[in-house]
Amino acid sequence: MEYVKPRIEDSFSDSPVVKPVKKADLKSNGMHLPEIDRTTKMYIGGKQARPDGGYSVVINDTNGRYVGEVSKGNRKDIRNAVEAAHANNKWGSMTGHSRAQVLYYIAENLAIRKDEFANRLVQMTNQSHADAVQEVELSIERIYTYAALADKYDGHVHHTIHRNVTLAMPEAIGVMGVICPDESPLLGFISTVIPAITMGNNVIVIPSEKSPFSATDFYQILETSDVPAGTVNIVTGGKDELAQVLAKHDDVDGIWYFGTKKGCKDMEFLSADNMKRTWVNYGKYRDWSDKTQGEGQIFLRHASQIKNIWIPYGA
Amino acid sequence: MKIKEIYETMSYGPAPESAEEAIQFLDNHKRKFNLFINGKWVAPSSKEYFDSINPSTKEKLAQISEANEADVNKAVAAAKRALPEWANVGGHQRARYLYALARQIQKHSRLFAVLESLDNGKPIRETRDIDIPIVIRHFYHHAGWAQLRDTELKDYKELGVIGQIIPWNFPLMMLAWKIAPAIAMGNTIVLKPAESTSLTALLFAEICEQIGLPNGVVNIITGHGKTGATLVEHKDVNKIAFTGSTEVGKIIRRATAGTGKKLSLELGGKSPFIVFEDADLDSVVEGIVDAIWFNQGQVCCAGSRLLVQESIAEKLYKKIRTRMESLRIGNALDKSIDIGAIVDKSQLKVITDLVQLGVDEGSTLCQPSWACPKEGYFYPPTMFTDVSPSATIAQEEIFGPVLVAMSFRTHKEAVKLANNTRYGLACSVWTELRTSI
Numbered sequence: 001m002e003y004v005k006p007r008i009e010d011s012f013s014d015s016p017v018v019k020p021v022k023k024a025d026l027k028s029n030g031m032h033l034p035e036i037d038r039t040t041k042m043y044i045g046g047k048q049a050r051p052d053g054g055y056s057v058v059i060n061d062t063n064g065r066y067v068g069e070v071s072k073g074n075r076k077d078i079r080n081a082v083e084a085a086h087a088n089n090k091w092g093s094m095t096g097h098s099r100a101q102v103l104y105y106i107a108e109n110l111a112i113r114k115d116e117f118a119n120r121l122v123q124m125t126n127q128s129h130a131d132a133v134q135e136v137e138l139s140i141e142r143i144y145t146y147a148a149l150a151d152k153y154d155g156h157v158h159h160t161i162h163r164n165v166t167l168a169m170p171e172a173i174g175v176m177g178v179i180c181p182d183e184s185p186l187l188g189f190i191s192t193v194i195p196a197i198t199m200g201n202n203v204i205v206i207p208s209e210k211s212p213f214s215a216t217d218f219y220q221i222l223e224t225s226d227v228p229a230g231t232v233n234i235v236t237g238g239k240d241e242l243a244q245v246l247a248k249h250d251d252v253d254g255i256w257y258f259g260t261k262k263g264c265k266d267m268e269f270l271s272a273d274n275m276k277r278t279w280v281n282y283g284k285y286r287d288w289s290d291k292t293q294g295e296g297q298i299f300l301r302h303a304s305q306i307k308n309i310w311i312p313y314g315a
Numbered sequence: 316m317k318i319k320e321i322y323e324t325m326s327y328g329p330a331p332e333s334a335e336e337a338i339q340f341l342d343n344h345k346r347k348f349n350l351f352i353n354g355k356w357v358a359p360s361s362k363e364y365f366d367s368i369n370p371s372t373k374e375k376l377a378q379i380s381e382a383n384e385a386d387v388n389k390a391v392a393a394a395k396r397a398l399p400e401w402a403n404v405g406g407h408q409r410a411r412y413l414y415a416l417a418r419q420i421q422k423h424s425r426l427f428a429v430l431e432s433l434d435n436g437k438p439i440r441e442t443r444d445i446d447i448p449i450v451i452r453h454f455y456h457h458a459g460w461a462q463l464r465d466t467e468l469k470d471y472k473e474l475g476v477i478g479q480i481i482p483w484n485f486p487l488m489m490l491a492w493k494i495a496p497a498i499a500m501g502n503t504i505v506l507k508p509a510e511s512t513s514l515t516a517l518l519f520a521e522i523c524e525q526i527g528l529p530n531g532v533v534n535i536i537t538g539h540g541k542t543g544a545t546l547v548e549h550k551d552v553n554k555i556a557f558t559g560s561t562e563v564g565k566i567i568r569r570a571t572a573g574t575g576k577k578l579s580l581e582l583g584g585k586s587p588f589i590v591f592e593d594a595d596l597d598s599v600v601e602g603i604v605d606a607i608w609f610n611q612g613q614v615c616c617a618g619s620r621l622l623v624q625e626s627i628a629e630k631l632y633k634k635i636r637t638r639m640e641s642l643r644i645g646n647a648l649d650k651s652i653d654i655g656a657i658v659d660k661s662q663l664k665v666i667t668d669l670v671q672l673g674v675d676e677g678s679t680l681c682q683p684s685w686a687c688p689k690e691g692y693f694y695p696p697t698m699f700t701d702v703s704p705s706a707t708i709a710q711e712e713i714f715g716p717v718l719v720a721m722s723f724r725t726h727k728e729a730v731k732l733a734n735n736t737r738y739g740l741a742c743s744v745w746t747e748l749r750t751s752i
Binding site: 001002003004005006007008261262264265266267268269271272273274275282 | 496
């Protein structure tokens with residue numbers, strides 16, 4: 001595997017793969033009651049947390065219209081998230097089967113709120129409602145795929161030397177940073193975060209910078225699906241700034257980055273110090289809605305490392 | 316010595332392996348080696364050569380070419396030219412070539428073993444019985460993967476031109492680990508052996524010629540760190556595979572960041588060797604000999620940190636001291652030695668300095684009463700006790716025959732001590748009880 005690459009990589013795109021955008025519909029807003037404000041916080045150690053810095057970022061849709069605000073995360077928030085991830089030793093010690101149960105539960109709770117998540121996608125990306133519904137459907141299906149694999153992506157037994165067996169066991173990398181693609185705000189989030197936690201990692205997620213609300217809406221799903229606190233931590237804000245903090249952090253064991261060429265270079269360069277495992281897209285983009293590109297065991301392989309255990313037997 | 320005396324002492328004399336054929340090989344090349352590029356032996360553009368030394372005697376073995384940027388360009392260009400045909404020739408054809416390489420090395424296995432011992436200083440028993448047989452197995456194994464790639468790995472393809480940089484501790488074995496899987500999958504390679512141990516790689520190049528491996532599939536360029544750095548930075552190299560120090564690994568990571576070059580790094584270790592009180596101590600002692608004195612301790616996954624349960628610590632230390640006393644050190648070609656020479660002068664200095672630091676930091680030094688031979692680069696088997704977990708010698712990789720011992724009371728403490736390292740390469744656990752594992 002070290003001397004080959006997946007053929008599918010040849011079909012990745014040079015620019016992000018996005019669904020067609022509808023023009024803004026310029027109906028004037030008449031006077032009406034103001035809606036109840038929903039403040040979007042961050043999600044650290046199973047709790048919603050206000051940003052350390054006390055700043056927020058305005059998020060517009062693809063036509064430039066105001067959608068809302070998210071917390072502007074900073075270095076301190078990332079450090080808190082890393083600590084929370086390390087404090088959680090529940091998730092990694094669960095069996096693949098138990099993790100699958102939690103993943104199915106996530107899918108179940110997302111399915112109940114399908115319309116809400118689809119509407120959110122339309123609101124942020126101005127894609128058609130039908131495309132948005134499909135993105136949610138695909139997200140649910142993708143969670144199923146990894147739930148299915150959670151107790152099946154398994155190790156090997158090698159017959160190495162006389163009176164020895166070698167168990168090659170895939171283990172979680174530990175605490176991982178997951179920097180999500182900007183495009184496909186929900187499916188991109190699901191396609192990266194779910195495989196990473198499937199293998200038992202605890203993650204610090206930086207969701208789509210342009211369209212973060214699918215991720216922030218997801219807190220409530222995590223909270224109601226028996227996901228242990230600290231398994232998924234979400235910090236919103238400037239993608240590359242936060243990603244660099246993660247890459248430099250000595251207590252982060254691995255990092256995935258989906259974004260620009262420049263960002264990929266930074267990740268690899270800054271990860272050298274503590275020898276993090278990195279997986280970056282080198283500025284090549286997957287079509288997340290295409291199963292051959294957006295999912296598969298290769299994600300689990302990058303979310304795990306093999307420990308070889310040599311066991312002597314007999315006399 | 317009289318037979319009666321031998322019965323008394325149970326000692327035995329030297330049993331030297333003949334170096335004749337290896338010397339013949341060096342003489343055939345007039346003790347001067349060029350670079351192996353595109354299936355031909357070419358003189359280095361730099362016109363510079365450096366010496367390869369036999370560390371057991373400090374005698375000069377041969378002159379080795381110093382490849383510069385022009386040579387690296389030439390080698391990478393040759394590998395790139397050879398790539399399309401080699402990738403398309405199909406798994407079965409490649410399997411046949413790998414099989415031929417395995418067979419040809421097997422035919423000349425003793426020549427490889429002797430040459431490796433001469434060049435590296437490792438005991439002939441090791442090269443003959445371990446290194447070279449493993450090399451051969453590797454080529455057979457990957458001949459198998461070449462055969463299977465088109466069916467078992469059909470969703471995958473070759474990466475392209477691979478730059479490979481290998482260390483001096485297992486020169487030919489590292490070459491096999493790097494070259495066999497790479498060419499099996501349809502890649503072409505440029506390999507740089509370590510500057511102190513180039514000879515078996517050059518003999519391997521001759522083997523490639525002999526079996527008629529297509530030109531440019533395997534290119535061997537010799538030289539120092541700068542040659543390696545040039546290879547790392549070459550824009551037509553699609554992957555770098557490196558085994559060596561953590562420090563250089565980090566440099567390579569930074570140099571290739573963002574280029575899309577795939578990277579395999581195999582770096583250092585400071586691996587714990589955990590002994591519980593119920594373990595069979597005599598087996599443990601032999602385990603320790605293999606863990607830290609095998610190959611003069613110059614092993615990335617050497618069991619260099621002995622963690623022993625307090626209740627048996629003194630008893631085990633005593634047994635180790637007795638065993639150290641009976642280890643034999645000497646010329647690598649002597650079949651009756653346990654420990655050979657350190658690879659070169661600079662590594663000997665690294666070991667000597669770190670041991671001095673261990674003494675200065677207050678750990679207790681233990682070495683056998685006998686003295687090492689004077690004519691080569693030798694270092695005696697060494698053990699430190701009373702070492703604190705934060706001592707330099709407990710944290711830094713020494714890459715020499717130096718064992719660092721400390722004790723623990725509970726399983727929990729053992730695990731904590733074992734994990735108290737920035738490395739995480741290997742670990743062994745010695746116990747008769749499965750529950751301890």
